[in-house]
Amino acid sequence: MNLRRLKYFVKIVDIGSLTQAADILHIAQPALSQQLATLENEVKQQLVIRTQRGVTPTEAGKILYAHAQAILRQCDHAQSAIDGAGKALSGHVSVGLAPGTAAQQLALPLMQAVQRQHPGIVLYFNENFGTTLSELIMTGRMDMAVLYDNREIHGLRFISLMKENLYFVCPHSLGSAKQTISLTEVAGYTLFLPRIYNLMRKVIDDAFVQQGVPYRVSCEIESQTTLNAALAEGLGCTIMPESAASAMLDPAKSWMAKITSPEMRTSLSFCMSDHLPLSQPAEAVKEILLQLMVPRSQDNTPLMLAG
Structure with a gap:
């Protein structure tokens, strides 16, 4: 396989049309079709399906x-x-x-530091959930991420940054504010949580199971805007890391309480590929990002952003 054919193939899949891809690549469509056919012969697989509405990739x-x-x-x-x-x-x-994590607090300090130290670097921020970000890193489509995870996953390397306690977030209309709350008390409320593949959801589910406490999730929400609106309307409550809980109190018209009995925590980590090397600009950004995190205590738990 040569690089030019790979570039042509990626553009064809991105556009979903041989005709439009040929126009963008400034190449005649018959020539582009021939390049695609050559690539399919090289890999001995059909790579796209042609229809009247364009082309779609096969599994191969x-x-x-x-x-x-x-x-x-x-x-x-x-x-x-x-x-x-x-x-x-x-x-x-x-x-x-x-x-919904402390990671979002990194964006502006990181942007400012990179602009000051390496003005030629252009940053691209992608706010998405951990599973999506880790998949992008595995396939080489993203350089690095800060997310809730620290498991051993083939293809990924994690550097622990901080640990956060989980807090119960409740609208003022559904209960009086308190400083702490037990998991048993939390189970008495209607809950909005992320989907089950989310690491934080797994921590929460495991805690309820270990305590033998039944609970009800009435809606799985992964949009912070929707979650804030649902709480502001008094439709239910949620469980979030401390930084995210603090940020949503005003828009969600809510109060927060640390969950005890048991105390629950999630790990925020820096994530990168364990086999794809970072470019020189990406290495520079990585170093700046890690320098923005400093220990708040001697045992390094939890960590916080540098001032």
């Missing part, structure tokens, strides 16, 4: 598409490193930030 095509993106990204990194030898760092660096 989807697999090659993911690998092609990673290959082309690494080639771009190599060329960027060669071009930038002896020069100021420049290029694009993608950073994932899990929503």
Whole structure:
């Protein structure tokens, strides 16, 4: 396989049309079709299905598409490193930030530090859930992320940044404010939680199961805006890490209480590929990001953002 054919294939899948892809690539459609046919012969698989509405990748095509993106990204990194030898760092660096976490507090300080130290680097922030961000890193479509996770996952490397206690967040219309609350008391409320593949949801589910306490999740919500609105209307309550809980008190018209009996915590971690090397600009951003986190106590638990 040569790189040009891979670039053509990725563009065809991205656009979903041979005709439009040919126009964008400034190549005749018959020539583009021939390049695609050559690539299919090389891999001995049909890569796309042609229909009147365009083209869609086959299962084999989807697999090659993911690998092609990673290959082309690494080639771009190599060329960027060669071009930038002896020069100021420049290029694009993608950073994932899990929503509803302390990770979001990193965006502005990181942006300011990068602009000050490496003005040629262009940052791309992607706020998404941990499973999505980790998949993007595995396939080489994202450089790094800060998310709730620290498990051993093939293809990923985690660096622990901080641990946060989980808090119960309740609308003023559904109960009087308190400082602490037991998990048994929490089970008496209607809950809004993220979906079961979310790491924080797993921590919560495991705690309820271990305590033998039945609970009811009336809606699975992964939009912070929707969650704030639902609580503001007094429709139910939620469980969030301390930083996220604090940020939603005013928009959700709510109070927060630390969950005790048992106390629950989640780990916020820096995530990157364990086999795909970072580009020079990405390495620089990684170092700045990690420097923005400093220990608040001697045992390094929890950690907080540097001032």
